[in-house]
Amino acid sequence: MTEIVELSSQTITIDRNEFLKVKGSIDTNLYYVESGSLRIFVLDNDEEQTLRFGYKENLIVSLDSFLTEKPSDLFIQAIKKTVLRVITKPQIEKFLQTEANRNLWTKILENLVIQQMEREIDILTSSAKERYERVLKRSPQLFQQIPNRHIANYLRMSPETLSRLKKY
Numbered sequence: 001m002t003e004i005v006e007l008s009s010q011t012i013t014i015d016r017n018e019f020l021k022v023k024g025s026i027d028t029n030l031y032y033v034e035s036g037s038l039r040i041f042v043l044d045n046d047e048e049q050t051l052r053f054g055y056k057e058n059l060i061v062s063l064d065s066f067l068t069e070k071p072s073d074l075f076i077q078a079i080k081k082t083v084l085r086v087i088t089k090p091q092i093e094k095f096l097q098t099e100a101n102r103n104l105w106t107k108i109l110e111n112l113v114i115q116q117m118e119r120e121i122d123i124l125t126s127s128a129k130e131r132y133e134r135v136l137k138r139s140p141q142l143f144q145q146i147p148n149r150h151i152a153n154y155l156r157m158s159p160e161t162l163s164r165l166k167k168y
Contacts, residue, residue, distance in 0.1 A: 001059065003104065005032045007095055008085035020076040020084070027062045027076075028069055028089040036082025037145045041075050041153075050154040052116075053079075055145040060084075063112065079146060128157045132165045 011034070014020055020038065021027045037055040040062070041048045051074070054060030065072035066089065095101050118138075122131050132155060135142060142151060143166075152162040 001032075001108070003101065004030070004059070004087060004092070004095065004108070005085055007091040008032065008087045009091075010086040011083060012086055013081065013083050014078045016078055016080050018078050020078065021062050021065075021072070022075055023073050024071045025065075026069060026071050027065045030059060030061045030066065030087040030089075030092060032085040032087065033058045033060060034083040034085060036084075037079040038076055038082055039079055039146070039150055039154075041077070042073050043075070048075075048153060050150055053142060053146055053150070053154065055141065059108070079150060123156055128155065128161050129165055131155045131157070132162065 014036075020031070023043065031054070033054045033056055035056055037053060038060055039050050040052040040054070040060065041050045043049075052060070054076075060076065062072045062074045062076060064070075064074070069089075092105070096105055118134075122134055126134070135151070135155060148162055148166075149159050152159040155162065157165075
């Protein structure tokens with residue numbers, strides 16, 4: 001991943017609660033989180049549904065907009081002050097001109113798809129306790145980086161349920 005991060009020639013800082021991307025916008029950048037944390041969410045009948053988080057040493061992207069260069073329904077918002085390295089689509093396209101780099105990029109995309117599929121299966125088939133335990137095992141750092149209310153939303157449970165589960 002360092003090969004991709006090194007492509008960046010720009011760093012931006014966004015403040016707590018500031019939006020990196022809003023619904024209906026096009027974003028063809030990939031971001032590497034140097035510090036801070038963000039969340040990707042959609043609005044469903046005015047209710048926020050958190051899909052993903054980004055925190056230190058993660059890549060974050062509005063993948064649909066990045067790939068299609070079309071507007072997306074996704075929001076990306078800083079949970080706390082966040083410093084990001086910006087990698088543009090032209091930088092990625094130039095990087096992908098070698099086979100080794102294409103293989104690395106494919107592995108990154110495959111990993112994103114697998115993570116998303118695991119999460120969807122968890123939400124559809126697992127109890128709240130099982131979802132919590134899987135996320136705790138898969139990403140223990142999440143609980144140090146992200147407020148409980150956002151984690152609860154991500155896990156599709158109330159903050160009170162998450163709080164009870166954390167006590168056991």
